[in-house]
Structure formats: C-alpha cells, structure tokens
Amino acid sequence: MSADLHHLGTARLMKMPPATRTDPGAASLLTQRHDLDVIRHGLLTIGASGYVVAFNAPAERLLAGLDVALAVDLPAIRLVRSLCARTVQPRREVFRSLRQALDRRASAAFEVTRQDRTLHIELHRSDAGGWVATLEDVSARKASEARADAMARLDPLTSLPNRLLLRERLDEALARLQRTGEACALLLIDLDRFKPVNDTLGHPIGDALLAKVADRLRSTVRPTDTVARIGGDEFVILQTGIREAAHTQALARRLVDLIGRTYMVEGHLLTIGASVGVAFAPADGTSADKLLKNADLALYRAKLDGRGTYRFFEPEMDARMQARRRLELDMRQALARREFQLHYQPQLQLDEDRLIGCEALIRWKHPERGMISPLDFIPLAEEIGLIVPIGEWVVRQACRDAMTWPAGMSVAVNVSPAQFKSDRLVETIISALASSGLAARRLEVEITEGVLLEESEKTLQTLHRLRELGVRVSMDDFGTGYSSLSYLRSFPFDKIKIDRSFVKDLTGKPDGDAIIRAIAGLGKSLGMTTVAEGVETPEQMQRIRDEGCTDVQGYLISRPIPADDVLAFLKTYGSPT
Numbered sequence: 381m382s383a384d385l386h387h388l389g390t391a392r393l394m395k396m397p398p399a400t401r402t403d404p405g406a407a408s409l410l411t412q413r414h415d416l417d418v419i420r421h422g423l424l425t426i427g428a429s430g431y432v433v434a435f436n437a438p439a440e441r442l443l444a445g446l447d448v449a450l451a452v453d454l455p456a457i458r459l460v461r462s463l464c465a466r467t468v469q470p471r472r473e474v475f476r477s478l479r480q481a482l483d484r485r486a487s488a489a490f491e492v493t494r495q496d497r498t499l500h501i502e503l504h505r506s507d508a509g510g511w512v513a514t515l516e517d518v519s520a521r522k523a524s525e526a527r528a529d530a531m532a533r534l535d536p537l538t539s540l541p542n543r544l545l546l547r548e549r550l551d552e553a554l555a556r557l558q559r560t561g562e563a564c565a566l567l568l569i570d571l572d573r574f575k576p577v578n579d580t581l582g583h584p585i586g587d588a589l590l591a592k593v594a595d596r597l598r599s600t601v602r603p604t605d606t607v608a609r610i611g612g613d614e615f616v617i618l619q620t621g622i623r624e625a626a627h628t629q630a631l632a633r634r635l636v637d638l639i640g641r642t643y644m645v646e647g648h649l650l651t652i653g654a655s656v657g658v659a660f661a662p663a664d665g666t667s668a669d670k671l672l673k674n675a676d677l678a679l680y681r682a683k684l685d686g687r688g689t690y691r692f693f694e695p696e697m698d699a700r701m702q703a704r705r706r707l708e709l710d711m712r713q714a715l716a717r718r719e720f721q722l723h724y725q726p727q728l729q730l731d732e733d734r735l736i737g738c739e740a741l742i743r744w745k746h747p748e749r750g751m752i753s754p755l756d757f758i759p760l761a762e763e764i765g766l767i768v769p770i771g772e773w774v775v776r777q778a779c780r781d782a783m784t785w786p787a788g789m790s791v792a793v794n795v796s797p798a799q800f801k802s803d804r805l806v807e808t809i810i811s812a813l814a815s816s817g818l819a820a821r822r823l824e825v826e827i828t829e830g831v832l833l834e835e836s837e838k839t840l841q842t843l844h845r846l847r848e849l850g851v852r853v854s855m856d857d858f859g860t861g862y863s864s865l866s867y868l869r870s871f872p873f874d875k876i877k878i879d880r881s882f883v884k885d886l887t888g889k890p891d892g893d894a895i896i897r898a899i900a901g902l903g904k905s906l907g908m909t910t911v912a913e914g915v916e917t918p919e920q921m922q923r924i925r926d927e928g929c930t931d932v933q934g935y936l937i938s939r940p941i942p943a944d945d946v947l948a949f950l951k952t953y954g955s956p957t
C-alpha cells in the first residue's frame with residue numbers, strides 16, 4: 381500500500397513538520413469554518429503540503445468512527461488509509477484512481493461503507509495546489525436503489541420472482557451445475573381456462589386467482605427451488621439439486637393436481653387447470669435459452685395432448701416443431717402461389733332423389749408433398765390465424781364456382797371459430813356474394829360447436845346478421861360436442877348435419893339407429909333439415925331414409941370431386957334445374 385501512496389505524492393509532504401508548512405489560505409479557511417458548517421455535505425480541505433487544513437461539522441460527523449480522529453494538521457495520508465480500509469471498491473482500484481487524479485490534476489470519487497452507511501467521497505484539486513474533499517451520506521439513496529433493484533426482479537401481483545430474476549437464478553444454477561455435477565429441472569406451467577375467468581368475471585378476480593395459484597405453487601416446492609411468474613398466466617419452477625428424475629415427475633404431477641383443485645375467489649367457485657412442460661439440465665440443455673425453449677416444446681406437447689397434464693421434453697419434439705414451422709412457412713406462401721383448391725361433395729335430397737348442393741372442401745396441392753388433407757393443415761391455420769385469409773379465399777372461390785352450377789344448387793362452406801372471431805366474416809361474405817353475383821340463399825355456412833363455445837353473444841349476433849342477409853346456417857358434426865342440444869335452442873339453424881360416426885353405428889351397433897331417429901325427429905319438430913354425413917352403403921342410405929332424415933352426403937353418392945368435374949358429375953347424376 382505504501383508503494384501506492386508514494387505515487388500519490390503525499391508521503392513525502394506529510395513528513396514535513398507542521399511548523400515548517402505553508403499552506404496558502406489555510407488561515408482564512410480556518411476562520412471560515414463556522415460558515416462551512418451550514419453546508420449539508422461534509423467538506424474538508426487538504427493543503428498542498430498534505431495536511432488537513434479545515435473541515436466542517438458535517439465532515440466531522442460523517443467521519444466519526446474511523447480509527448483516526450479528524451483534526452486540523454492530520455496528515456491526509458492517514459485519513460486516506462483509514463478510509464480505504466472500508467471502500468466498496470477494491471483498495472487497489474481506489475488508489476489507482478487517486479493516483480491518476482493526482483497525475484492529471486483531476487478529480488477522483490470513491491465510496492466507503494461503515495455499519496450500513498455509505499459515504500460518497502469526491503476529491504477535487506484546489507487552486508492553491510491542495511485538495512477539497514466533499515463527503516455525502518448516500519445510504520438512503522443506496523438503500524432505495526437496492527429496493528428498486530429488488531422490485532425490478534419481482535412480480536408486483538404475486539411477489540414472486542419475475543422473468544429477470546428467474547433468468548439470473550437459472551444462470552447461477554447452470555454455472556453451479558458445471559462445478560458440482562448436480563442436475564436441475566425447469567417446469568413451465570401454463571394455466572388452462574384462465575382467460576375465460578379473466579374475461580367473464582373481470583381482472584380483479586383474475587388477479588386474485590393468480591395470487592392464489594402463486595400461494596399454492598410456493599407451498600409445494602422446497603425453499604431452495606425458485607417459483608417465478610413470467611407472463612399473464614405463465615409460471616416457472618426451477619428445481620435445483622435433483623438426484624432423481626422421479627422427484628421432478630412427482631412435482632409435475634403434484635402441480636397439475638394442486639392447481640386443478642377448486643378455488644373460492646370473492647364468492648366465486650372457480651376451477652382452472654395446468655399444463656406443464658419439463659426440461660432437465662444438463663440433459664436437455666446447458667444454457668438458459670435452450671432449457672426454456674425445450675421446456676416450452678414439452679409444454680406445447682402437454683397442451684396438444686389435451687391439457688391438464690405434464691410432458692417431459694424429448695428430442696423428437698424439436699424435430700416435430702421444426703416440421704410444423706416449415707408447414708407454417710409453406711402455408712403462408714400457399715395462397716399467393718395458388719396452391720389451394722376446392723373440391724366439392726354433392727348432397728342429395730332424399731324425398732325427390734335430387735342433388736341440391738355441394739359442400740366445399742379445401743385441398744392443398746403442396747409442390748413437394750403432394751395433396752395435403754385439410755385435417756393436417758386447417759388446425760395449424762386456425763392456431764396461427766392464417767385461417768382468416770384462407771377462409772376468405774374459400775368463400776370467394778366457392779361463390780364463384782357455384783355461379784357456374786344450375787340455379788337450384790347451393791354451396792356450403794366450413795367456417796372455423798377463428799374466422800368468427802376476426803370480425804371480417806360478414807363483410808367478406810357480403811363482398812363474395814356481390815362480386816360473384818350468387819344469391820345469398822344459395823350460400824350455406826357450416827359451423828361446429830367450437831364456434832359457439834367462445835364469445836357466444838358476439839357469435840350469435842354474427843349468425844343473425846348472416847341470416848338477415850339470407851345466408852343459411854347449418855350445424856356441422858352434430859352430436860359429437862358437449863352441448864349440441866342446447867345450441868339448437870340458442871340459434872334457429874336451417875340444417876343439422878348428423879356426424880358420420882352415428883351413420884357408421886347404424887350398421888355396427890345394436891340400437892345404432894336410435895340416435896339418428898331422435899335427431900331426425902328433433903329436426904322435423906324444429907323445422908330444420910337433417911343431413912346424414914358419411915353415407916357409404918345402400919343399406920345405410922335405406923336406414924337413414926326410414927328414420928326420416930331429409931338429406932344425405934357421403935361416398936355412396938360421391939367422394940369430394942375437383943371443381944372442374946362438378947358439372948360433368950351433375951349431368952350424369954341428373955342435375956336440378
């Protein structure tokens with residue numbers, strides 16, 4: 381240390397006896413001490429010869445407790461040594477900056493801590509060749525900065541660590557893992573059915589529910605684990621020091637069970653669920669990003685597998701996700717590249733044995749993969765919102781194609797829940813009818829229960845607007861959902877399409893005709909047409925006729941055929957006028 385101090389240039393000077401020193405202005409500074417006391421900050425002057433010349437009362441107070449008493453004529457070097465024993469920065473660093481300041485005749489600043497108090501000290505060169513030091517107690521500011529720093533790492537609603545703190549803990553755990561060889565697990569938790577609670581009961585109830593979820597999560601982990609909230613209804617648990625994967629599995633199972641138990645929030649009995657994706661370090665990744673990504677892939681799988689469950693990451697998930705991403709990229713270009721086609725499946729009216737319309741069914745002619753079934757791309761299109769432009773194309777194309785058919789033939793299009801949510805549906809249909817010239821009564825919209833499940837008020841309004849236009853509305857896949865019957869009461873459908881699983885049961889199961897008979901009777905009394913889907917055999921057709929259904933559709937009449945073949949098919953079958 382003393383070697384450093386020689387660089388400060390004060391050691392030689394301080395050896396000089398006080399009597400021989402001449403510090404210009406020292407006397408006047410001493411006389412001004414009373415004036416200096418009014419300054420809030422501590423002030424201390426050091427003469428050119430390296431001795432304390434003057435200081436005010438705040439300086440005395442702030443420096444009380446050092447192992448050297450502040451006094452006029454105190455060698456500055458002793459003061460500096462005593463202060464440097466308590467600097468926040470490493471002592472060498474402080475000396476280096478003091479030395480630099482001295483060499484450049486510039487200022488230097490450093491901080492000293494003592495019993496929870498932090499002093500900020502600045503040294504400035506004075507005109508007289510000495511130094512003026514200012515001392516400020518920055519403890520309160522430091523504490524509030526530390527508080528703000530901690531707050532920036534906490535989620536205000538649940539007081540759980542937020543994404544930032546999770547990230548820091550995860551980085552620490554991963555670094556430790558390399559040293560100790562222990563494993564850790566990341567459990568990504570997504571709440572199922574939280575959004576409807578928030579949307580229907582309001583945000584205060586949603587917030588209270590999230591706080592309860594946080595409490596349950598906290599209660600089920602060890603103190604060494606971290607529970608974090610990283611998004612609206614997304615939580616994460618970082619489980620450290622794992623010896624067996626079975627412990628993580630037990631935790632994942634516990635989470636699904638615990639979150640799925642009923643909550644009482646302000647008089648409301650609420651039930652939500654949890655899907656959990658798990659990734660292990662180091663097996664599934666040794667970086668925070670990789671681990672989060674893989675836990676997310678596992679979570680995606682858990683959701684696909686019906687939610688309310690947990691999944692561990694597996695390498696194939698990554699491959700599957702990449703395939704999905706490729707499909708998504710291709711699908712985004714497919715519209716512009718005109719790769720979609722419509723095939724049409726004719727519908728037969730049983731009474732008069734005549735064709736009355738066709739259902740439009742989309743096909744994707746992929747340049748490399750060939751024809752792709754809608755079952756393989758429509759769900760993804762719905763998920764990423766691409767169903768809106770694709771559905772718009774379907775409606776426009778179907779209307780154009782139907783204009784080439786005999787006037788008695790109508791066209792039915794499938795409309796998915798995402799299209800209903802987009803607000804553009806009615807305008808799209810009006811525009812498609814206007815530009816094609818098709819009469820509204822020749823267009824039929826087929827919806828499934830999925831459409832009615834969400835935002836029912838808004839959905840019903842849209843359905844009524846379509847009805848006012850003259851467009852017909854049919855309920856598809858009837859009988860497969862949870863509450864098909866109740867939906868019949870909420871909207872006066874024109875048509876019920878009986879799911880083909882019931883038609884299959886006609887010949888496969890004893891009493892297989894009971895459901896068809898019941899639905900046909902229901903349709904009759906409600907004044908709705910009933911169409912049996914998936915009719916493949918003459919026997920099924922006869923039974924359906926006997927049970928009172930009005931229309932049929934299925935391979936027996938025709939498979940879906942390309943648009944260009946429809947007219948030829950109508951001719952051979954005997955088309956309506």
Ligand SMILES: Nc1nc2c(ncn2[C@@H]2O[C@@H]3COP(=O)(O)O[C@H]4[C@@H](O)[C@H](n5cnc6c(=O)[nH]c(N)nc65)O[C@@H]4COP(=O)(O)O[C@H]3[C@H]2O)c(=O)[nH]1
Nearest residue numbers: 741742753754755758774794795796914915916934935940
């Ligand atoms: N085994 C058997 N199957 C029969 C028979 N008759 C018809 N099918 C098939 O049953 C499906 C009927 O359509 P969906 O229930 O609306 O089910 C459709 C519909 O939900 C959806 N989809 C098709 N086109 C569109 C579209 O343009 N927009 C939307 N949103 N969804 C569409 O994809 C689903 C599957 O379409 P496809 O693969 O074309 O499958 C069609 C059709 O080819 C039969 O006798 N036996």
